[in-house]
Amino acid sequence: MKTPAARPAVKVGLSQAGAVATALLLATLVWLPLLHLLFRPQLDQFYAERGLPSKARAIAAHQLALCSNTAARAGEIATMRRSNAEWDFMGRTYLVLALANMGLRQPEDKKAYLLIMDQLIEETIRLEQSHGVYYFLMDYAKAGIFRAQPQRSLFQDGEIAVMLAARRLLEEKPSYQPLLTRRVATLVAQMRQSPVLCGESYPDECWMFCNVLALDALRMADALDGTDHAPLLRDWVALARRKLVDPTTGLLVASFTFEGQPTQGPEGSSIWMVAHGLQIVDPAFAADQYQRSKRDLARRVLGFGYAREWPVSWRGQPDVDSGPVIPLLDISAGSSGLALVGASAFRDRDYLSALLTSLTYGGFPILRHGQLRYAAGNQVGDAVLLYAMVLGPLWAEVEKRGARQP
């Protein structure tokens, strides 16, 4: 039983606790909606129709410094390969694509970019030739047998072809012409063996991401060498619309078997890049896929933009592509990173700005000596960001060179 003297003290204590709780609640309600204002960057630092935005220049400075420092690059690659050998490969592809766009934006720096592009392309081809088809694949690739013959991964052939073509679009290099022609022939041969005109990235595993990049390679080769893959591209789009679209969302599925049986539904870590890749294959289909992705995957909370890995109607398992998925909101690092590519490609400035706010808050940027990197990511993550900031001119160059529409 409390003494009479204790009662006022308890009452005062309770009233103080109530006041503190109310103040904390009010403060939370005030602060949370304001937080994004501290991290919202100026869009023109990241995105520009012409020239190089300042942040792109800083990320490029870090990427180019890595390329010229053998020990640092080896360390970065080893770090990524410990988690996923694909990242080593895709880091090269995205950097080459970014440099091609940068060279088209800043012709005065083209020479320096071409040197790095050649270094990356030649090293990649050398590694593929000396270590074989599995070098840039995850280990489980060795457990199965590719259905199409000869045993090749469309993931590697497609991205190497895209790199070769990007380099030649920036400036012709005659020795790369036969290399591209051979890769393109391989891509076509692999794709034609499948009932859905799609090549395998892993044994009996076709990925939409890889197939769309392969289509881009065909389209770029047409622009460069006057070949005509338009009928194949047209047939591919027609088949994909019929057989590879998720019936609920209308989004292209992420992966499927050699026969065209979906194994995963739509995924954010795939569809944003797929929509961008389709821009030079079938612009209307590309815009449709972007709009659907935006509707089903793009989200915004308290001024921060992000992307879900899966639409509400389908749920997969987090993997190396999705990155960690934050429960409840279903925030996916992989999908959000590639959503920057989609938003930039479709000039969706509003969503891009919201995504960049999240990047600035949760990507943990480190700016040292004019070089920018994001600590929460790695080299491939930074290369994707750089590509998102500079993309555009390369696809415009493909269109300009008079390649035919399917």
Next chain:
Amino acid sequence: MNICASPFRNLSPARGLLLRAALLAVFFGLCEAAGLRDYTAFLSGTQPGAHLPAVTAVLGVIYLVAYFGATLLSPILLLAAGFLGLGRFLRHRFRMQRSRP
């Protein structure tokens, strides 16, 4: 001496909140100065340096706690301290007005 006694016990609630906000900011500053930001790479499944994955993750989590403490919690504590101070000021003024003849 009671070593478990709260160091905030003798402070007013507003000052207690201010002190907590300051401690969170200092903790974050120390983590930043120690270079722990690099260890947030664990979020993407990569490990900087030659540390074991578990060490990288622990250092990364420590940084995240400090970062969100400083960017989320610390401003909320500051604002709450401001609201408490404002409430006290308004109560005091109200009492003064009521006690005037």
